[in-house]
Amino acid sequence: xxxxxxxxxxNEGKVKDVTAExxxxxxxxxxxxxxxxxxxxxxxxxxxxxxxxxxxETEIAITLSIPCDRCLQDVSRDFCIEVTxxxxxxxxxxxxxxxxELSFLVDGDLDVDKLVxxxxxxxxxxxxxxxxxxxxxxxxxxxxxxxxICDCDTEELDPRMAKIRDIFKNFD
Numbered sequence: 001x002x003x004x005x006x007x008x009x010x011n012e013g014k015v016k017d018v019t020a021e022x023x024x025x026x027x028x029x030x031x032x033x034x035x036x037x038x039x040x041x042x043x044x045x046x047x048x049x050x051x052x053x054x055x056x057e058t059e060i061a062i063t064l065s066i067p068c069d070r071c072l073q074d075v076s077r078d079f080c081i082e083v084t085x086x087x088x089x090x091x092x093x094x095x096x097x098x099x100x101e102l103s104f105l106v107d108g109d110l111d112v113d114k115l116v117x118x119x120x121x122x123x124x125x126x127x128x129x130x131x132x133x134x135x136x137x138x139x140x141x142x143x144x145x146x147x148x149i150c151d152c153d154t155e156e157l158d159p160r161m162a163k164i165r166d167i168f169k170n171f172d
Contacts, residue, residue: 070136
């Protein structure tokens with residue numbers, strides 16, 4: 001959703017309250033595509049602080065379905081992010097397209113989807129596990145070890161010790 005800032009910028013001290021929706025149903029990043037299972041409408045407060053500076057205040061409440069990094073089972077992850085940004089539109093115009101920090105401003109308008117995307121990306125965890133003692137997948141057969149053990153040989157020997165292992169096999 002695009003929010004036009006022209007009217008807001010015309011009056012110093014003006015406050016504009018807007019209710020907006022994050023329009024995407026999937027969050028895509030370099031880590032993968034995650035389904036958005038729940039999202040609340042955003043109540044955005046925009047305040048003209050003067051000299052082409054605006055204050056953006058909102059709270060983002062979104063739930064993503066993220067696969068566990070160990071067993072690949074989907075985990076429902078809630079995000080509640082409070083956003084308070086003071087944006088100088090003079091800096092955004094001077095920097096042009098190279099100023100990625102303000103990529104949610106497009107031609108002087110606020111792109112709500114880009115703002116939410118950036119805040120989610122910053123707050124996305126490096127690792128997601130379904131539970132702290134998740135056992136993951138078997139390295140050989142791929143079975144989820146949280147549901148039981150498999151019949152695979154779990155003995156992992158150091159390949160650098162193969163020659164010594166062969167010597168001991170000759171003594172049997």
